[in-house]
Amino acid sequence: MKSKLVIxxxxxxxxxxxxxxxxxxxxxxxxxxxxxxxxxxxxPFPYLELVTDHADDGAHFYAGAQNCSQFTNxxxxxxxxxxxxxxxxxxxxxxxxxxxxxxxxxxxAVIAEKVNRLVEQxxxxxxxxxxxxxxxxxxxxxxxVEEQISETLFHLPKEKIEHVVIAYEPVWAIGTGETAxxxxxxxMHSFIRSLVEKKYGTExxxxxxxxxxxxxxxxxxxxxxxxxxxxGGLIGGASLRADEFVQIVESAExxxxxx
Ligand code: 13P
Numbered sequence: 183m184k185s186k187l188v189i190x191x192x193x194x195x196x197x198x199x200x201x202x203x204x205x206x207x208x209x210x211x212x213x214x215x216x217x218x219x220x221x222x223x224x225x226p227f228p229y230l231e232l233v234t235d236h237a238d239d240g241a242h243f244y245a246g247a248q249n250c251s252q253f254t255n256x257x258x259x260x261x262x263x264x265x266x267x268x269x270x271x272x273x274x275x276x277x278x279x280x281x282x283x284x285x286x287x288x289x290x291a292v293i294a295e296k297v298n299r300l301v302e303q304x305x306x307x308x309x310x311x312x313x314x315x316x317x318x319x320x321x322x323x324x325x326x327v328e329e330q331i332s333e334t335l336f337h338l339p340k341e342k343i344e345h346v347v348i349a350y351e352p353v354w355a356i357g358t359g360e361t362a363x364x365x366x367x368x369x370m371h372s373f374i375r376s377l378v379e380k381k382y383g384t385e386x387x388x389x390x391x392x393x394x395x396x397x398x399x400x401x402x403x404x405x406x407x408x409x410x411x412x413x414g415g416l417i418g419g420a421s422l423r424a425d426e427f428v429q430i431v432e433s434a435e436x437x438x439x440x441x
Contacts, residue, residue: 196225215435217435221242221243247262274307400429403430407434407436
């Protein structure tokens with residue numbers, strides 16, 4: 183059984199001081215466990231170094247960015263390149279989050295370019311996919327997710343795809359308090375794994391992490407993580423509270439030891 187992966191996406195929240203306190207509180211709490219779960223914190227860009235400083239101290243604790251540029255270094259005012267992230271000691275980077283698709287017009291083609299920049303730098307892309315409520319109501323969720331995944335990821339060769347994390351985040355569950363049921367999550371995760379299997383084979387499909395995001399919290403994490411194809415979680419709001427985030431990590435540990 184592979185270990186779980188729990189990623190905290192802080193989005194555009196926290197002052198520097200709050201970020202410092204949150205990182206320290208999470209790290210202190212996690213130090214008390216002998217964790218097999220991989221934990222990634224994704225603060226806003228200016229606070230990344232806080233996390234990379236802590237990440238140096240122990241295994242299973244990593245820093246991730248929430249976005250990167252589709253370009254390499256150069257005259258792109260306001261952008262952050264994958265190479266810069268590497269130079270800070272960052273190891274993961276979220277791309278294609280639905281908030282970036284919605285508010286910043288990111289398309290699958292742009293996201294594919296971002297994936298390329300990250301892979302070139304040996305960073306691990308956490309590539310988001312997920313349908314809107316309207317798409318689910320029209321039973322289009324599988325078509326939408328298949329298109330998102332194939333257009334952002336399936337240009338990669340087999341040896342690269344295993345170093346990519348796929349995050350299924352139904353848009354209707356993000357920040358709404360409405361979580362996908364464990365059965366809905368499992369149905370989509372197993373569909374995504376079957377897509378990877380068809381394209382890259384069984385072993386690669388097994389090794390690829392597929393994590394769930396969308397109102398995941400300390401109460402529902404146990405059951406979500408117990409699903410066969412749910413390899414962990416991408417946590418928004420609940421990752422801003424150290425106690426709750428640590429409980430979610432504990433749920434991931436429990437689900438591995440119980441399986
Ligand atoms: P919430 O956990 O706040 O619903 O956010 C999920 C998310 O978008 C993580 O990337």
